[in-house]
Amino acid sequence: xxxxxxxxxxxxxxxxxxxxxxxxxxxxxxxxxxxxxxxxxxxxxxxxxxxxxxxxxxxxxxxxxxxxxxxxxxxxxxxxxxxxxxxxxxxxxxxxxxxxxxxxxxxxxxx
Amino acid sequence: xxxxxxxxxxxxxxxxxxxxxxxxxxxxxxxxxxxxxxxxxxxxxxxxxxxxxxxxxxxxxxxxxxxxxxxxxxxxxxxxxxxxxxxxxxxxxxxxxxxxxxxxxxxxxxxxxxxx
Numbered sequence: 225x226x227x228x229x230x231x232x233x234x235x236x237x238x239x240x241x242x243x244x245x246x247x248x249x250x251x252x253x254x255x256x257x258x259x260x261x262x263x264x265x266x267x268x269x270x271x272x273x274x275x276x277x278x279x280x281x282x283x284x285x286x287x288x289x290x291x292x293x294x295x296x297x298x299x300x301x302x303x304x305x306x307x308x309x310x311x312x313x314x315x316x317x318x319x320x321x322x323x324x325x326x327x328x329x330x331x332x333x334x335x
Numbered sequence: 336x337x338x339x340x341x342x343x344x345x346x347x348x349x350x351x352x353x354x355x356x357x358x359x360x361x362x363x364x365x366x367x368x369x370x371x372x373x374x375x376x377x378x379x380x381x382x383x384x385x386x387x388x389x390x391x392x393x394x395x396x397x398x399x400x401x402x403x404x405x406x407x408x409x410x411x412x413x414x415x416x417x418x419x420x421x422x423x424x425x426x427x428x429x430x431x432x433x434x435x436x437x438x439x440x441x442x443x444x445x446x447x448x449x450x451x
Contacts, residue, residue: 255437266339266425266442267378274437310376314440321390321433323440325370325378 228313228326236332243300245329247313248293254318256289258298261310261328270298270311305335338362341426341443348416349451355412356446358426366390367409368427368440369401378425384409385431416450423447 228249237243247256255274259267273280273289273296280287286299300307310330314323339360348354360367368391369381383391384403398414409426423445429438 257439259440259442261376264445266444267427267440268442269439272437272439312378316438319433321383321385322368322380324380328376328378330376 228315228324230311230313230326230329232329233327234330234332236334237303239303239305239333239335241303241333243303243307243331243333245298245311245331247296247298247326249296249313249315249324249326250294251317253291253294253315255316256287256296257314257316257323258285258287258296259312259314259325261312263309267312300331303331303333305333307331308333338441339426339428339443341424341446343446344444345447345449347449347451350416350418352416353412353414354416354448355410356424356426356448358409358411358443360407360426360428360441362428362441364428364441365406365431366429366438367403367406368429369409369411370425370427372423372425372445374422382409382411413448416448418450421448421450 257272258270261267271282284301289296310328312328313326366385368383372378382401387403400412403409426443427440429440
């Protein structure tokens with residue numbers, strides 16, 4: 225079955241607010257990545273967190289990883305209308321060749 | 336410069352036809368992928384090639400046949416198209432094939448296939 229599942233499925237916030245989306249997965253992983261997909265476009269890599277890391281920052285993005293709960297969260301601070309997109313997590317497991325993508329969270333930031 | 340490019344961007348065709356989608360990457364990556372994204376945005380891997388060799392072949396109908404003439408190109412040929420093949424197909428590439436190697440994937444813009 226699918227490895228990553230995200231919640232919420234959809235999120236609508238006002239510009240300037242923070243957006244948090246969560247990803248849960250089922251088996252042990254080596255690393256977890258977050259991607260953004262703007263409407264009608266391909267996915268763009270945002271950030272990667274390794275299984276031995278707990279938190280990582282990149283600009284307005286903050287990612288946490290809790291391997292004991294098999295979950296990760298992506299926080300976007302001070303959101304902008306341009307952050308409107310779908311966000312996907314993808315997990316990588318040792319000894320495998322594929323990343324498993326989650327179901328995605330559709331974020332809408334209202335100006 | 337476009338890192339991962341796909342052609343065509345849109346493909347509308349009748350059931351039963353055969354069609355191809357082309358993908359090229361200029362990143363010097365060893366590994367390339369084909370993904371299918373359905374109407375619910377669920378992204379599922381179909382195939383992966385590493386240095387022209389097939390390394391992932393998910394449960395995909397054998398009407399779908401990938402071909403990698405060199406490591407910069409991975410094409411997808413689909414025979415006898417069916418209504419259920421309608422989706423967006425994404426090509427991607429990464430430095431190498433191991434999912435444990437902290438590989439970022441670079442995606443193409445997608446090909447929206449509509450089967451009538």
